Amino acid sequence: QAKLAGKNRFHFFDLERDIGLRGHHVEMQRIRFALAQSEFVLHYQPRVQMRSGAVVGVEALIRWQHPERGLLAPGVFLPLIENDPLICELGCWVIDAALQQIGHWQRAGLHLPVGVNVAPYHLQHPNFLAQLAALLAQHPEVDPALLEIEIVETSALTDLDSALAVVKGCQKLGLRLALDDFGTGYSSLTYLKRLPVQTLKIDQSFVRDMLCDPDDLAILEGVIGLAKVFRRDLVAEGVETHEHGRLLLQLGCESAQGYGIARPMPAADFPPWLQRWSAPAFWQNTTTLEPQ
Ligand code: C2E
Ligand code: MG
Ligand code: MG
Ligand code: MG
Numbered sequence: 001q002a003k004l005a006g007k008n009r010f011h012f013f014d015l016e017r018d019i020g021l022r023g024h025h026v027e028m029q030r031i032r033f034a035l036a037q038s039e040f041v042l043h044y045q046p047r048v049q050m051r052s053g054a055v056v057g058v059e060a061l062i063r064w065q066h067p068e069r070g071l072l073a074p075g076v077f078l079p080l081i082e083n084d085p086l087i088c089e090l091g092c093w094v095i096d097a098a099l100q101q102i103g104h105w106q107r108a109g110l111h112l113p114v115g116v117n118v119a120p121y122h123l124q125h126p127n128f129l130a131q132l133a134a135l136l137a138q139h140p141e142v143d144p145a146l147l148e149i150e151i152v153e154t155s156a157l158t159d160l161d162s163a164l165a166v167v168k169g170c171q172k173l174g175l176r177l178a179l180d181d182f183g184t185g186y187s188s189l190t191y192l193k194r195l196p197v198q199t200l201k202i203d204q205s206f207v208r209d210m211l212c213d214p215d216d217l218a219i220l221e222g223v224i225g226l227a228k229v230f231r232r233d234l235v236a237e238g239v240e241t242h243e244h245g246r247l248l249l250q251l252g253c254e255s256a257q258g259y260g261i262a263r264p265m266p267a268a269d270f271p272p273w274l275q276r277w278s279a280p281a282f283w284q285n286t287t288t289l290e291p292q
Contacts, residue, residue, distance in 0.1 A: 027080050035086075035093060039065050042097050043264035044114070046273070047235055047257045050245050051286070053279030056255060057113035057148065060098045061264045062090075083121055091122040092131055095147075099139040101267055102146045110271070115148040115178060123151055124162060129169040136173060144174035148199065151177065153185035160191055167195055178235075183223050192230055200227050202253070204238020210247065224252050242280050249286040 034040060044058040064072040081087045098116045105112050122128055136144055149170050151163075170177055178199035183206055202223055209216035227234035236248050239258030248256060262273060 024080065027077075028084065028086060031077060031081055031090075032086060034064060034066070035090060039067070040090070040093060040097075041065055041266065042094065042101065043266055044101075044270050045257055045264040046262050046270075046277070047115075047255060048261055048277075048279065049254055050249055050256050050279060050283045051254055053277070053284070055112070055274060055277065057115060058270065059115040059117075059150070059257060059264075060094065060101070061117070062094055078119070082119055085125075087119045088122045088125050088127070088131070091118055092135065095132065095135050096138070098147065099135060099142050103139055103142045104267075106142065106146075108271070110274075111143070111146065113146050113148055113176065115150045117150045117152075117180065120152060120154075123166055124159075128166060129173075132170065132175070133173060145176060148176040148178055150180040150201065151197075152180045153182050160194065164194060167197060171196065181237075183219055189226075192226065197232065199233040199235060201235045201237055201257075204258070207236050207238045207244055207248070207258070208240070211243065220248075220253075221251060228252070242283070245280070245283050246286050249283060250288060252288050 041063050042060040043063055044060055046055050047057040047059065048055050062074050062078075064077055066072050078087070081090065094116055095118075098114050102112070102114050118128075136142070136147075151167075167177055176199070177197040178201055179195070179197050180201050181203040182200045184203045200223065202220065206216045206220045206223070210220050211217075224234060226232075233255065234253050235255045235257055236244075236253050237257050239245050239248065239256040240260045242260060244258070244260060245256060248254075262277070265273060
């Protein structure tokens, strides 16, 4: 694993390096075992249209229900396998579980788009599209348009030609695509123009800092303008407060995801949440400020 190896290269004792790598190997084996033992679960976080309150989708986020360590966030275990073929196995499990959930919700009358995150390593793997097609074929009842593949902007843009091939392959399968953590990579306008993704998800760092940092506010305004020009859907991530929501609406960003709306939750908690949910009235009354 690149990050670990890079860090250990600067140690003076090979023994220490050995132990580090062996420890890493043990952790990877543990993750492989967890996959076989069905210790992973998906939690779902709603994406809403703030003005109307409509729930327009959910994002599937992986967690590890570890028997001793409790519920682990992806940041704890995904980095250990992000450059290993194991990330593809886990990625396939995520897509399969999401398709199952979509089918389940469909049968309950809930036609809800579900976003899944795909790791750069998996996305760039030559088998990715074939695996996707096989998984879709195993769920013929599922409308592929309800599955949205989230790819991080940085991975998409390091090699545009291969990203383009994958994006087009996904579209052939009838899936939707989103660029995740948008604004944190090196998106050139040319790239955005050529990549036919429907949705841009503004990274939460801009939303978090827009209230105190004029530069972040400016980036946010720029991204909102870009989404309009390129006619892409826009979602703000990390909307933690009603204040965030209000400002985003004023700036012209209508859709949002964040703790201020709901935290990621187990699938079973979602229908009751949907019953209770209503958008704050003052969001609905917020007027959009037209850019000068
Ligand atoms: P992401 O795709 O950008 O997902 C958004 C992250 O922000 C999630 O963290 C979510 O719980 C968190 N979040 C949502 N609203 C708020 C908010 O208002 N404030 C703050 N501070 N955070 C908020 P999580 O679940 O820990 O996931 C972190 C990252 O791990 C994800 O970022 C994604 O890149 C990756 N990830 C999650 N699930 C999967 C998966 O199934 N496969 C792959 N390859 N990556 C995944
Ligand atoms: Mg995401
Ligand atoms: Mg993101
Ligand atoms: Mg992120």
